[in-house]
Amino acid sequence: MEFRRDFFEDEVRNGYYVPGIMKRCWAASLEILLELDRICKKYDIPYYIDYGTLLGAKRNGGFIPWDDDIDISMNREDFNRFREVVEEEIPPELYFNCVEKSKDYAFIIGCLGFHEVSLDENRLSRYHEFPFLVSIDICINDSIAKDQELENVRESELVILGQLMLKVLNNERSGKNFEKSMRLVETNLKVHFNRKEKLEPQIYRLLNRICKEYEGDKGRKDLYAWIPQILQASHLNYPQEDVFPLSTIQFEGIEFPAPKNVDKMLRIEYGDYEKPSKSGGSHGYPCFSKYEKDFIALVGGEDKWHFRYRFKKEDLQHEKQENVRDMVFSLLRALGLQEEAMVARKNDYSFLQESLANGQDTALAIGNTIEQRLGEGTESVKLLSQYCEAVFHAYEKAKQGNSPEEEIKKLGEIRRECETALSKEWKKTMLILLDKAKNFPSIEGFYKKMQEQEDWEVLLMPIPYFTRKGSGEFSEEFIDTEAFPKEYSYVDYKSFAFDTVLPDCIVMNSPYDSCNMVYSIDPFFYSENMKKYTKNLFYIPWFVTDEIIWGAEEDEKAVVIMDYYACQPGLAHADHSFVQSEEIRKTYIEKLSAFAGEESREQWEKKIVAAGSCLLGQAEELAKQVLACMEE
Missing domain, CATH: 3.40.50 (Rossmann fold)
Structure with a gap:
């Protein structure tokens, strides 16, 4: 898939800052989605983009700025067919996983994505220079039971299991209350947890069993649902007449399958979906940030990782130096201080002669510097020439033992004129x-x-x-x-x-x-x-x-x-x-x-x-x- 170069640049979308590395994550995810799309077309397996991806397609024509993954949905029977063929079809850099495939898998959704963080040039080239892990979430919709009483039983089972899951997620895994929760699940759901194995995968296998309990002839064909939503005390039931036959929708410039009635599906999932909402929590966001340590190890350690700023308090300091213009104006101010000193010691003729000689040298140095920077013929240099002439007259007067008070006053007037002229000439x-x-x-x-x-x-x-x-x-x-x-x-x-x-x-x-x-x-x-x-x-x-x-x-x-x-x-x-x-x-x-x-x-x-x-x-x-x- 080709993108314009500026697609990958940091950008503000809909008032939200999207870093360039997120854009690469999006692009890599799209490539994975296109691979899934190819497989599903080859085997005539229905799927459709869903949740945040469908919402982004409808509202933004692409990714929601604060979203970091792609969601698709399949009905259980279609997912089962996909599961049978996917591993024969995907390229070696991708992997597929789900509860049925891996004993240690601890998620209810399926996923298709990268194996690992990688700097392999071929992978980087194909997936838009994105080195981290990313995967597509595959949500599996299941049949609602034909008998509502059976559906009520399933819901009560999920409530019991949900109480245990909450304790696990909150890391409350010790004490009598936790063991009591485990035994409650085992008794009511007729299951036994192996205390020597990881608990999370066992819980998700049990959840998956409950979700697909009414597949095939035991369930309704006209109504499917995302069953795990019951754990959050709500229901996402999808009338199949609003899903099939599938339509298409543009997402980042590509046509992808979508439910027949996109508006109704989004209202089921989000209610008033047309009003943007950035809520949803920041835990684990962005999705690739948790793989940063793996990337650092891959590039050879912290000293070769430059992409996360390591603050040092010294960075807040700024050791400053004057430029030539600053020095020229400093010298002019020094002449002013010298003039004040001469007024204060107007009868100290030896001091006056020494100060006036120094002032002459300073004025000449200032003039030479101005000509080097601004060229000849400036008003400020003309005024400095007048200043030097006034210095000469003041010096001669002091040399004769007379106070040059008026001449010193004149020096101040000329110097101030020079400062004003120079500030306009030398900006x-x-x-x-x-x-x-x-x-x-x-x-x-x-x-x-x-x-x-x-x-x-x-x-x-x-x-x-x-x-x-x-x-x-x-x-x-x-x-x-x-x-x-x-x-x-x-x-x-x-x-x-x-x-x-x-x-x-x-x-x-x-x-x-x-x-x-x-x-x-x-x-x-x-x-x-x-x-x-x-x-x-x-x-x-x-x-x-x-x-x-x-x-x-x-x-x-x-x-x-x-x-x-x-x-x-x-x-x-x-x-x-x-x-x-x-x-x-x-x-x-x-x-x-x-x-x-x-x-x-x-x-x-x-x-x-x-x-x-x-x-x-x-x-x-x-x-x-x-x-x-x-x-x-």
């Missing part, structure tokens, strides 16, 4: 680093507002970025210079002398440094390196999300996903990060304090600034906040 420099052209709208309005500032020169610099292989190695290199708007000028990153210019401010749009598994900017432009070249390193996100409230159940998954864009080196190295709202600022501070340690909270409270976003039409407020945070 402060802001360098905005641009990686992907598609993210330019997040910075364009801010750039325009900063151009209105008379004392700032604002430069746009497109920089290279790379896609990564599944192993983390760099793959293709890109630079989007030609894709940016033509009405602006751009600086060539190859010829820009960072160590000479030392911009007053560097603005970055990418916070990840090496910690994104799918892409990377050129390592030279990582935040850890950029802060060596400026005294103001700022981060402006390329995206906005829906508001995320810390502690809100609906936002649990959104908070987890902040690992992929908030708990990143760029936010630690940046002097300030400018986020979209006060509510988001609070959530960032909570998330980062939990990530880096509570002792870091005060630092995050200073670093994270609620400033709006160009994407929300708030460029003016953003520019205002940036200027307010600027360190002179």
